[in-house]
Amino acid sequence: MSPRSKKQFEAMRHESMEKIANAALQLFGKQGFHSTSIAQIARAAGVSKGLLYNYFESKEALLHFIILHAVEVGEALLEQALTQNDSPQEQLRAFTEGTLALLQKDPAFWRLLTALAFQQDILEGIMPQLMEKQGTAMAKVIAVFAQLDVPNPQEEAMYYSAVMDGIALQFVQMPEGYPLEQMKAMVLKRYLKP
Incomplete structure (x- = not known):
């Protein structure tokens, strides 16, 4: 398997950010921003909290x-x-x-x-x-x-x-x-x- 190109990494990064953002929007819209935790967002997006924090430094940044x-x-x-x-x-x-x-x-x-x-x-x-x-x-x-x-x-x-x-x-x-x-x-x- 050949290593991924910079373009492929950027596409993967964008896809992950979109998945996280969509999950967060669903939760924010349904249960409120303040009542939604980072753990809930990560779980709904199917990613780890660490990966979420890799893309967004806080819930506010997201x-x-x-x-x-x-x-x-x-x-x-x-x-x-x-x-x-x-x-x-x-x-x-x-x-x-x-x-x-x-x-x-x-x-x-x-x-x-x-x-x-x-x-x-x-x-x-x-x-x-x-x-x-x-x-x-x-x-x-x-x-x-x-x-x-x-x-x-x-x-x-x-x-x-x-x-x-x-x-x-x-x-x-x-x-x-x-x-x-x-x-x-x-x-x-x-x-x-x-």
Whole structure:
């Protein structure tokens, strides 16, 4: 058997981290962050506590990894919508459709992440970083609305964000039977004039 390459080790490391993060998210979402132990996470992930600590120095570091990974997925989606489309209408369409498709792909993941985000004091250690990332993303969305020539781009971007958050929250709570396509059509109709 030949020794593993650096690329193979990195793939194994990434796979292990994902397995640990998924197990932790399941437990955090169901029994709460504070009530979940490292031992429970390791057991659910099928790894030793030592291996878990090899990847994450603490339960808080693991939580931050999970949340930042989800934020990075959203950032990548927004960046893709902005760079792959020339007009602000198509940028907004791509971001709206991409966001809702992401929810549809794995509503259970987003439901657990939402439950985690609503747990008291859960985001304290990471809040400055999240606020910075949110500010950067919101500035990009405001720029899209400015190009759409809406009267108040900042307020409209905040309204859009609130509507999308509301749709996402309702969908992840009751994905079966939720009229996601109709909600998407309503959002797009508001901003994309025929």
